[in-house]
Amino acid sequence: MTETQTNTRTIPRYSYKETLFASQKANWRLEDIIGGDKKLDFTQPLMPESFARVKELSFLSPGEKLKLNQIRGFDYLCTFGLVEEFILPFILDHARRQLQGDDYRVRAFLAFAAEEAKHIHLFKHFRAEFEDGFGTECLFIGPPSAIAEAILAHDPLAITLVILHIEWMTQRHYLDSVKDAQELDPQFRSLLKHHWMEEAQHAKLDTLMVEALAESRSQAELEKALDEYLEIGGFIDGGLRQQAEFNMENLQRSTGRMLSAEERAEFMTKQHQALRWTFLGSGMTHPNFLATLERLSPALRQRIEQVASVFG
Numbered sequence: 313m314t315e316t317q318t319n320t321r322t323i324p325r326y327s328y329k330e331t332l333f334a335s336q337k338a339n340w341r342l343e344d345i346i347g348g349d350k351k352l353d354f355t356q357p358l359m360p361e362s363f364a365r366v367k368e369l370s371f372l373s374p375g376e377k378l379k380l381n382q383i384r385g386f387d388y389l390c391t392f393g394l395v396e397e398f399i400l401p402f403i404l405d406h407a408r409r410q411l412q413g414d415d416y417r418v419r420a421f422l423a424f425a426a427e428e429a430k431h432i433h434l435f436k437h438f439r440a441e442f443e444d445g446f447g448t449e450c451l452f453i454g455p456p457s458a459i460a461e462a463i464l465a466h467d468p469l470a471i472t473l474v475i476l477h478i479e480w481m482t483q484r485h486y487l488d489s490v491k492d493a494q495e496l497d498p499q500f501r502s503l504l505k506h507h508w509m510e511e512a513q514h515a516k517l518d519t520l521m522v523e524a525l526a527e528s529r530s531q532a533e534l535e536k537a538l539d540e541y542l543e544i545g546g547f548i549d550g551g552l553r554q555q556a557e558f559n560m561e562n563l564q565r566s567t568g569r570m571l572s573a574e575e576r577a578e579f580m581t582k583q584h585q586a587l588r589w590t591f592l593g594s595g596m597t598h599p600n601f602l603a604t605l606e607r608l609s610p611a612l613r614q615r616i617e618q619v620a621s622v623f624g
């Protein structure tokens with residue numbers, strides 16, 4: 313590696329102090345978002361069409377499309393509940409190793425962990441509200457502890473790249489598809505808005521974490537970490553395929569209509585791809601995620617740009 317590359321990599325783009333202050337400003341209470349008279353409205357869609365992609369399924373009636381949209385809202389709640397289960401212990405471990413030195417860094421990571429614990433609680437709350445109001449029990453992949461264990465067995469840099477991907481992805485979900493989508497249920501929009509507000513700080517802290525973990529790595533070691541990031545992506549993709557099958561079952565249960573073999577095949581192709589874009593493609597192609605990879609090494613960015621089209 314040249315000296316210039318080392319220097320570029322080590323100039324931090326974000327500051328722990330500013331991130332901590334932004335986090336203190338954004339901080340909200342769970343009780344202000346959900347509970348009491350703040351309920352999901354099941355006459356409205358929960359998810360933006362860019363992620364739900366129910367309109368492509370021409371064999372579904374408008375009522376069935378609405379049901380499927382809401383089932384996609386349910387998988388969104390469960391997926392975030394699930395990923396935050398491995399993000400929280402990972403951030404706590406990272407913070408635990410860095411208790412000396414920069415006080416702003418310690419406080420910023422502890423705030424990050426506290427917010428993620430709050431998000432786990434929030435997504436559980438929304439999930440319970442969903443289960444209360446939707447009327448049919450829905451299947452979801454898991455258990456979260458087994459998925460967390462499989463992911464946490466990887467190289468910490470690869471895990472941090474996955475977390476960075478997830479947290480920029482939440483920024484894109486809200487800004488590109490939810491912020492101006494008046495047709496969506498207001499409570500679900502509020503969830504994505506409040507999550508976006510705090511995840512903005514997390515994405516910056518992840519960037520600092522990636523830079524710290526990558527600092528002394530050779531090109532070959534960086535490429536190895538990217539291999540593991542892609543392995544985790546492949547593991548998640550397998551889960552998403554299973555979830556598309558569960559969603560088909562969830563739809564059949566909730567509408568009482570059994571799909572034909574042809575309809576099932578079309579459902580699986582299109583809905584697996586919809587899940588891929590929601591949770592893999594939209595993070596992998598986020599400009600700030602790609603910019604961080606490029607700072608580590610332009611070859612890493614090129615590699616991800618090549619594979620991202622599969623998840624579009």
Ligand SMILES: [Fe+2]
Nearest residue numbers: 396428431511
């Ligand atoms: Fe979160």
Ligand SMILES: [Fe+2]
Nearest residue numbers: 428479511514
């Ligand atoms: Fe987060």
